[in-house]
Amino acid sequence: QQQVKQSPQSLIVQKGGISIINCAYENTAFDYFPWYQQFPGKGPALLIAIRPDVSEKKEGRFTISFNKSAKQFSLHIMDSQPGDSATYFCAASLAGGTSYGKLTFGQGTILTVHP
């Protein structure tokens, strides 16, 4: 029930294209859904996050779409750039105090953007 499933495992996109990464979860008590970007040898950096009371959130080129009934959420990267090449992780956590900091991560997606 704590699992978060992420797909695809790897993704190759041409510069300027749209990158789409999907995640699905089982635990309906999850209340916080962040996306992280990680470069090799570095810690993950928060990209964008959403709560289940909204269906979409956009920040710059990054958009989260959230489907509460399907228990799915996705990350869309518009106008993908070679500098976006990294590993992306979705995550989820429970509500309540600092429980939201206890993240369950997806398996990760290695994104490669070709120039």
Place this chain on the structure above:
Amino acid sequence: GAVVSQHPSRVICKSGTSVKIECRSLDFQATTMFWYRQFPKQSLMLMATSNEGSKATYEQGVEKDKFLINHASLTLSTLTVTSAHPEDSSFYICSASWDIPRENTIYFGEGSWLTVV
């Protein structure tokens, strides 16, 4: 700039020795910090929740006596890998959070590479 700092970023130790990794929140007081472990090309796995002034809460399967966690102050948590073995070689990452209603955000440190030889 970084809001969570880890030290050291890389450490090599001999098998059987202990090594300490520090995690500091720079701009805020973190009552709770989290320690994760990440093997190459894998996801992050939560090891334990570090609570200031109390014992850490470990995830199932994580050896409490091997991975000692101390949260001595509101800005510092330490992870000590005791009697390290080569299989403990991994990337260890901490995170810290503060509870601002509806603005809850978690920040991660840069990680610490541990190599046990």
